[in-house]
Amino acid sequence: MRSGEIKxxxxxxxxxxGSRYAVTRTTRASTTxxxxxxxxxxxxxxxxxxxxxxxxxxxFYVFTMLTLAQLWNLLAGCAGLMSVGQQxxxxxxxxxxxxxxxxxxxxxxPAIVLAGAVAGFVAVPAALIVFRLRGxxxxxxxxxxxxxxxxxxxxxKQLGGGTGTSLSPDVASSIxxxxxxxxxxxxxxxxxxxxxxxxxxxxxxxxxxxLVYRLLRSRYGLALSAIGDSDAAAESVGVDVFRTKLLIYVxxxxxxGMAGALxxxxxxxxxxxxxxxxxxxxxxxxxxVVIGGIGTMEGPIIGVVIFYLLQYYLAALGSWYLIxxxxxxxxxxxFAPSGVWGVVSxxxxxxxxxxxxxxxxxxSITSDKNKRPTPSRKIAExx
Amino acid sequence: MTVLETRALTAFYGDxxxxxxxxxxxxxxxxxxxxxxxxxxxxxxxxxIAGLLPxxxxxxxxxxxxxxxxxxxxxxxxxxxxxxxxxxxFPSLSVEENLQVGAYGRRLDGPWSxxxxxxxxxxxxxxxxxxxxxxxGGQQQMVAIGRSLMSNPRILLCDELSLGLAPIVSRDIYAxxxxxxxxxxxxxxxxxxxxxxxxxxxxxxxxxxxxxxLAGRPKDLTRDxxxxxxxxx
Amino acid sequence: xxxxxDTLLQGVLLGGLYSLYATGLSVIFGIMRLVNLAHGDLxxxxxxxxxxxxxxxxxxxxxxxxxxxxxxLAGYALQSVLLNRALGRNILPPxxxxxxxxxxxxxxxxxxxxADTRRLHVGALESASLPLGGGIAVGLMPLLGLATAIxxxxxxxxxxxxxxxxxxxxxxxxxxxxxxxxGIDNKSIYALTMGIALAVxxxxxxxxxxxxxxxxSIGPARLLxxxxxxxxxxxxxxxxxxxxxxxxxxxxxxxxxxxxxxxLLSGHIAFLIVLVIRPRGLFPRAVx
Numbered sequence: 019m020r021s022g023e024i025k026x027x028x029x030x031x032x033x034x035x036g037s038r039y040a041v042t043r044t045t046r047a048s049t050t051x052x053x054x055x056x057x058x059x060x061x062x063x064x065x066x067x068x069x070x071x072x073x074x075x076x077x078f079y080v081f082t083m084l085t086l087a088q089l090w091n092l093l094a095g096c097a098g099l100m101s102v103g104q105q106x107x108x109x110x111x112x113x114x115x116x117x118x119x120x121x122x123x124x125x126x127x128p129a130i131v132l133a134g135a136v137a138g139f140v141a142v143p144a145a146l147i148v149f150r151l152r153g154x155x156x157x158x159x160x161x162x163x164x165x166x167x168x169x170x171x172x173x174x175k176q177l178g179g180g181t182g183t184s185l186s187p188d189v190a191s192s193i194x195x196x197x198x199x200x201x202x203x204x205x206x207x208x209x210x211x212x213x214x215x216x217x218x219x220x221x222x223x224x225x226x227x228x229l230v231y232r233l234l235r236s237r238y239g240l241a242l243s244a245i246g247d248s249d250a251a252a253e254s255v256g257v258d259v260f261r262t263k264l265l266i267y268v269x270x271x272x273x274x275g276m277a278g279a280l281x282x283x284x285x286x287x288x289x290x291x292x293x294x295x296x297x298x299x300x301x302x303x304x305x306x307v308v309i310g311g312i313g314t315m316e317g318p319i320i321g322v323v324i325f326y327l328l329q330y331y332l333a334a335l336g337s338w339y340l341i342x343x344x345x346x347x348x349x350x351x352x353f354a355p356s357g358v359w360g361v362v363s364x365x366x367x368x369x370x371x372x373x374x375x376x377x378x379x380x381x382s383i384t385s386d387k388n389k390r391p392t393p394s395r396k397i398a399e400x401x
Numbered sequence: 402m403t404v405l406e407t408r409a410l411t412a413f414y415g416d417x418x419x420x421x422x423x424x425x426x427x428x429x430x431x432x433x434x435x436x437x438x439x440x441x442x443x444x445x446x447x448x449x450i451a452g453l454l455p456x457x458x459x460x461x462x463x464x465x466x467x468x469x470x471x472x473x474x475x476x477x478x479x480x481x482x483x484x485x486x487x488x489x490x491f492p493s494l495s496v497e498e499n500l501q502v503g504a505y506g507r508r509l510d511g512p513w514s515x516x517x518x519x520x521x522x523x524x525x526x527x528x529x530x531x532x533x534x535x536x537x538g539g540q541q542q543m544v545a546i547g548r549s550l551m552s553n554p555r556i557l558l559c560d561e562l563s564l565g566l567a568p569i570v571s572r573d574i575y576a577x578x579x580x581x582x583x584x585x586x587x588x589x590x591x592x593x594x595x596x597x598x599x600x601x602x603x604x605x606x607x608x609x610x611x612x613x614x615l616a617g618r619p620k621d622l623t624r625d626x627x628x629x630x631x632x633x634x
Numbered sequence: 635x636x637x638x639x640d641t642l643l644q645g646v647l648l649g650g651l652y653s654l655y656a657t658g659l660s661v662i663f664g665i666m667r668l669v670n671l672a673h674g675d676l677x678x679x680x681x682x683x684x685x686x687x688x689x690x691x692x693x694x695x696x697x698x699x700x701x702x703x704x705x706x707l708a709g710y711a712l713q714s715v716l717l718n719r720a721l722g723r724n725i726l727p728p729x730x731x732x733x734x735x736x737x738x739x740x741x742x743x744x745x746x747x748x749a750d751t752r753r754l755h756v757g758a759l760e761s762a763s764l765p766l767g768g769g770i771a772v773g774l775m776p777l778l779g780l781a782t783a784i785x786x787x788x789x790x791x792x793x794x795x796x797x798x799x800x801x802x803x804x805x806x807x808x809x810x811x812x813x814x815x816x817g818i819d820n821k822s823i824y825a826l827t828m829g830i831a832l833a834v835x836x837x838x839x840x841x842x843x844x845x846x847x848x849x850x851s852i853g854p855a856r857l858l859x860x861x862x863x864x865x866x867x868x869x870x871x872x873x874x875x876x877x878x879x880x881x882x883x884x885x886x887x888x889x890x891x892x893x894x895x896x897x898l899l900s901g902h903i904a905f906l907i908v909l910v911i912r913p914r915g916l917f918p919r920a921v922x
Contacts, residue, residue: 102729154725337742345738352720
């Protein structure tokens with residue numbers, strides 16, 4: 019939460035030349051949120067000590083979907099790369115984990131990180147191919163890449179081919195930290211594994227959040243805003259559009275891969291259709307981001323809560339549930355494209371995790387501190 | 402009789418305001434020139450009249466009727482045609498097809514047909530099947546004008562006809578304009594070429610930064626007055 | 635050798651089918667710059683509508699004459715009511731709306747018809763084949779599919795290049811702002827375009843259903859083949875789309891000839907290769 023100072027050049031003679039303009043991101047709401055977040059996070063970390071396994075598994079789902087949502091939001095909402103093929107990296111990460119542990123004998127926890135690296139590595143040639151497409155065709159291009167990954171991995175017999183395989187018991191029972199958890203909480207292997215994966219999921223969601231937040235507040239964040247408005251204009255002020263997009267694409271792929279690895283570690287079973295499922299890892303994720311509020315930090319958090327509630331109460335309806343989600347997505351795009359948070363934040367003019375910089379004029383110039391000039395607010399909402 | 406008028410016309414590109422309340426009138430059969438520096442709002446003004454930019458309902462009146470709420474394709478049908486800045490021919494269409502598509506919105510009877518346009522611009526008939534993009538700048542301008550004429554407009558809005566053209570070519574274009582005027586078409590002419598604009602116009606307006614800075618008959622406007630209105634000095 | 639000729643031939647015929655899938659998509663993108671993610675599902679919808687008509691005792695040809703106009707109207711309505719509102723600079727709204735539509739159509743079909751695989755029966759045509767000499771024969775239905783694909787392209791090109799409406803379509807595709815200055819109502823052009831696309835989907839649905847078993851879930855795969863055909867062929871050219879479809883079809887049959895499990899992968903790989911070496915496709919429009 020830094021603020022920068024801009025001193026007007028020239029000598030400070032007379033009147034208000036001596037006072038300073040300040041650029042800041044902090045708002046009162048953001049400070050409040052930070053203070054509230056700390057106890058909430060502490061509670062979440064302590065939860066396994068007294069929560070049921072079922073609750074931990076539900077929250078595991080929430081945290082991993084939140085991670086995927088934040089990453090898709092960064093990619094599509096902030097960098098404008100509307101991908102419907104992120105399931106490629108979920109699947110690659112998951113298969114990499116299985117390969118590294120079952121075949122490679124590596125422990126699961128470092129394998130998760132390595133799996134992310136594998137996904138990031140694959141993302142480079144994938145990007146070089148799909149970046150040749152624009153807009154909606156880029157989207158389908160990413161989908162084709164995901165299909166190719168699925169079909170290729172379905173040919174790998176050592177990992178179960180088309181029907182898939184399970185995590186072997188010795189891999190599942192020898193995860194780093196598992197013994198520690200088992201002894202500390204006096205629980206059996208599978209319950210300990212649930213706790214461990216819960217913490218890993220929470221940590222991943224938190225790390226992703228901080229990563230995205232820092233990224234958006236850095237010069238890369240500004241570059242992304244510029245690119246979102248116009249590639250050509252961004253290039254003209256020195257933004258390396260291609261490198262920036264590539265960086266974002268690869269980083270999101272890598273962390274998505276880690277999430278995929280973790281998800282399928284917990285499931286302990288993998289198959290090409292499950293690992294590369296469009297519905298599970300793209301359709302639901304897009305829905306979460308969009309209903310929460312695309313392009314904002316708060317959006318995915320709100321979206322995952324709403325989605326989880328919908329899932330919890332309505333998933334039993336089967337196809338009707340999916341039809342409902344489809345209808346909701348359409349209504350959302352027609353009437354509230356900025357999502358729940360978009361509507362709330364523009365109505366209340368509040369930002370909990372502010373990314374945008376605001377110029378605060380010295381009080382001698384603006385007599386009314388609360389007055390915000392309309393044009394800059396509109397500009398702040400764009401992109 | 403006033404055929405076209407604007408009252409306190411404003412126009413925005415997003416948050417940027419380009420026009421700050423233009424009051425303007427065009428009499429039947431008149432030719433009115435609009436001059437001004439780049440960015441003064443001249444093209445914006447024509448686009449607003451033609452319906453390509455949103456504007457207040459009562460800000461534009463045609464024959465006394467508010468047309469501000471009408472979309473562009475309806476306004477063409479009422480007899481107002483815009484020859485856009487930079488020609489903007491349809492690249493996928495040949496010369497003849499560009500002219501033909503101009504008649505798509507034709508609702509009024511009038512003198513203009515494919516044959517009439519070819520009489521006005523004979524060189525186009527020779528190149529009628531050529532892709533429109535292979536023509537020279539001057540020829541493309543002829544196609545653009547012809548295309549707009551095909552809807553038999555009562556009012557022709559011309560945006561920078563001589564932009565990017567050699568003086569000798571501009572001269573030919575303006576000769577054609579005389580022919581168009583002779584048939585009774587009212588013309589609004591946006592021009593940076595002051596000589597041509599003032600030589601054909603019955604009246605002129607000067608725009609500066611989205612406002613009218615000067616108006617009158619060319620013969621009544623001194624060079625100094627135009628200078629001041631143009632540059633704001 | 636004979637095996638390879640036969641493979642090639644089958645690939646071309648398959649390409650004709652893929653071209654039928656792709657033509658509607660090509661037209662929509664050419665005129666509106668829109669990608670309909672529900673496109674594949676709408677082809678499947680067409681197949682199911684014909685199935686329903688056939689179940690009601692309607693002969694196939696008559697069913698086609700009913701379903702094609704019906705789908706045209708559905709497309710017109712879809713564009714007028716939903717998609718025209720969402721068109722703009724941002725690609726997310728139309729993408730998400732058509733994605734939502736895809737989910738709705740798939741699951742709606744699932745609820746109405748169940749997940750059982752079905753087949754459209756076209757009587758004697760199903761198993762009829764045309765011998766070409768040398769021991770090679772081609773199925774009459776696939777041949778008809780290729781012929782229909784060509785006929786549809788000829789018909790659409792006739793509209794686009796010989797009629798005033800066609801000029802309006804092309805003008806809108808070139809420059810929608812100036813097209814409005816010609817008196818062209820772009821919203822109604824878009825609605826007509828979507829209607830045409832869905833009408834072609836209906837025809838494609840017939841050949842989809844007659845060729846192989848189908849069920850509500852196979853839509854997305856058709857969308858991918860259609861999309862690949864359009865990209866390989868090059869945006870803006872319907873004949874290019876036919877060529878693109880044939881490239882995908884031949885790639886698939888060659889792949890399948892080597893190893894049946896490689897059929898789909900071969901098609902995708904061919905697409906990626908073309909994308910790398912000729913990103914604008916094989917026959918792109920001169921100006922874009």
